[in-house]
Amino acid sequence: MSDRETWASRLGFLLAAIGSAVGLGNIWQFPFKTATNGGAVFLVFYLVAVLLIGFPAMLAEFIIGRRTNRNAVDAFAELGFKQWRVVGGLGVFTGFWILSYYNVVGGWVMRYILGSATGAYFGNSAEYFGAISSGPEAVAGQALFLLICVGIVAVGVEDGIEKATKVMVPSIVLLMLGMAAWVTTLEGAGAGYSYFLSPDFSTLAANAGDLIPFAVGQAFFTLSLGMAAMITYSSYIGDDESLPVDGGIIVVTNTMVGVLAGLVVFPILFAINVSPDTSGPSAIFVAMASAFPQLPGGRLLGVVFFGVVLIAAISSAISLLEVAVSYGVDNTSYSRVSLSAMLGIGLFVLGLPSAWDLAWFGWFDTLAYKLFLPLSVLLILVFVGWVLSSDAVAELRQGTGGLRAFGPTWLWMVRTVVILGVILTLALGLQTLFL
Numbered sequence: 001m002s003d004r005e006t007w008a009s010r011l012g013f014l015l016a017a018i019g020s021a022v023g024l025g026n027i028w029q030f031p032f033k034t035a036t037n038g039g040a041v042f043l044v045f046y047l048v049a050v051l052l053i054g055f056p057a058m059l060a061e062f063i064i065g066r067r068t069n070r071n072a073v074d075a076f077a078e079l080g081f082k083q084w085r086v087v088g089g090l091g092v093f094t095g096f097w098i099l100s101y102y103n104v105v106g107g108w109v110m111r112y113i114l115g116s117a118t119g120a121y122f123g124n125s126a127e128y129f130g131a132i133s134s135g136p137e138a139v140a141g142q143a144l145f146l147l148i149c150v151g152i153v154a155v156g157v158e159d160g161i162e163k164a165t166k167v168m169v170p171s172i173v174l175l176m177l178g179m180a181a182w183v184t185t186l187e188g189a190g191a192g193y194s195y196f197l198s199p200d201f202s203t204l205a206a207n208a209g210d211l212i213p214f215a216v217g218q219a220f221f222t223l224s225l226g227m228a229a230m231i232t233y234s235s236y237i238g239d240d241e242s243l244p245v246d247g248g249i250i251v252v253t254n255t256m257v258g259v260l261a262g263l264v265v266f267p268i269l270f271a272i273n274v275s276p277d278t279s280g281p282s283a284i285f286v287a288m289a290s291a292f293p294q295l296p297g298g299r300l301l302g303v304v305f306f307g308v309v310l311i312a313a314i315s316s317a318i319s320l321l322e323v324a325v326s327y328g329v330d331n332t333s334y335s336r337v338s339l340s341a342m343l344g345i346g347l348f349v350l351g352l353p354s355a356w357d358l359a360w361f362g363w364f365d366t367l368a369y370k371l372f373l374p375l376s377v378l379l380i381l382v383f384v385g386w387v388l389s390s391d392a393v394a395e396l397r398q399g400t401g402g403l404r405a406f407g408p409t410w411l412w413m414v415r416t417v418v419i420l421g422v423i424l425t426l427a428l429g430l431q432t433l434f435l
C-alpha cells in the first residue's frame with residue numbers, strides 16, 4: 001500500500017472534508033427545516049445534536065480512517081475485526097444510496113442555472129420547473145452532473161478532489177457572505193430573518209417526538225456521517241493532525257454556511273412576498289426561482305445563487321463517489337479512471353427511479369434518513385466505543401498536543417450519550433417508518 005494516495009496538505013484535507021459536509025443539506029434543506037420547525041427552537045435542538053452526537057461520531061470515523069489508511073470496508077479487517085467489515089459495507093452502501101438521488105438534485109440545480117442565465121423561467125417558474133423536476137429532463141441533468149463528478153474523482157485524490165475543493169470551498173463561503181450582505185438591503189429582509197429564526201414553541205410542543213430524529217438525522221446528513229465519507233477522507237491523512245481540532249473546524253464551518261444560507265434565502269423570498277412553500281423536494285428552488293425575476297439583477301443573482309448551490313453539491317457528491325472508488329482501488333485491478341466511470345454508470349441506473357418520479361425520490365430519502373444513516377452511525381459508534389475502545393483513544397490522541405485529556409471524555413460520551421441518542425433516533429424513526 002506504499003503507493004496509496006494522500007492529501008498534499010492538512011489544508012487540503014480540511015477543505016475537502018468541508019466540501020463534503022457543506023452541500024445541498026445546508027442550502028436546500030437546513031434553512032427550511034429550521035424555519036418550519038420552530039426557528040431558533042429547532043436551531044438549538046440541531047446544535048445540540050451536532051455537538052453532542054455529530055461531532056463525537058465524526059471523530060469515530062476519523063479514528064477508523066486514519067488508524068488504518070484503508071478504504072472504509074477493509075479498515076475494519078486491518079484493525080483485526082474481520083466480521084465488522086459489514087459495518088463498513090453498510091456505510092459504502094448508504095453513501096451510494098444517498099448519492100443516487102443527490103445527483104438528481106444536482107441535475108436540477110444545473111437546469112436552474114441555465115434557466116436563470118437565459119431567463120427561460122422568468123415568465124412562469126412553477127410551470128417551467130414542474131416540467132423538469134422528473135422525467136427525461138431530470139434524467140439528463142442527473143447524467144450531466146454525474147459526468148462532472150466522475151471527471152473530478154477520476155483524476156485522483158490530490159490532483160482531482162483536493163485541487164477542486166481548494167477552489168470550490170472558499171468560493172462557496174465568499175459568495176454566500178457576499179449574498180448575505182447584499183440581501184440586507186432588500187425591503188423584506190427583516191421579515192425574512194424573523195421567519196427564519198423567530199422561536200416558535202408550539203411546533204416543539206406538537207412534534208417533540210419527531211424533532212429529535214429529525215435534528216439528529218439532519219446532523220448526520222449535513223456532516224456526511226454514516227456514509228463512510230469521513231472514514232475514507234481521513235484515511236488519506238497523517239498522524240500529525242489533531243482530529244478534534246480538524247473536526248471542530250469542519251463542524252463550525254458547516255453550521256456557519258447553513259445559517260448563512262438561511263440569511264440569504266429568506267430575505268430574498270420576503271422581498272417579493274413569495275410564500276415559502278416547502279411541499280416537495282424541489283419547492284424550495286422553485287420559490288427562489290420565482291423571486292429572481294422580480295429583483296434587480298435577477299438573472300445574475302439567479303446564476304450566482306444556483307451556482308453556489310451547484311458547487312456545494314459537487315464538492316459533496318465527489319466525496320461519496322470517492323468512498324466507492326477507494327474501495328475499488330484497494331480491491332480490484334481496475335484503474336481509478338475505469339472505476340470512476342463504472343461506478344458513475346451504476347449510480348446513474350440507481351438514480352433513475354428518483355429522477356423519473358418524485359415518489360421514488362421521497363422513498364429513497366426517507367429510507368436513508370430513518371434507517372440507513374442512523375443504523376450505520378450506531379454500528380460505527382459501538383465498534384469504536386466498545387470494541388476498539390482504548391485503542392481508539394490512543395489514535396484520537398495522536399497529534400492532539402494539549403488536547404490529550406479530551407480522549408477519555410470522548411470515549412465516555414460515545415459509550416453513553418451518543419450511542420443512546422442514536423438508538424433513540426433510530427427507534428423513533430423506525431416507528432414512523434413502519435407504523
Ligand code: PFF
Nearest residue numbers: 021023024025222224229316
Ligand atoms: N453533507 C452533504 C450535505 O449536507 O449536503 C451531503 C452529503 C455529502 C452526504 C456527502 C453524505 C456525503 F457523504
Ligand code: NA
Nearest residue numbers: 021023025222
Ligand atoms: Na452539510
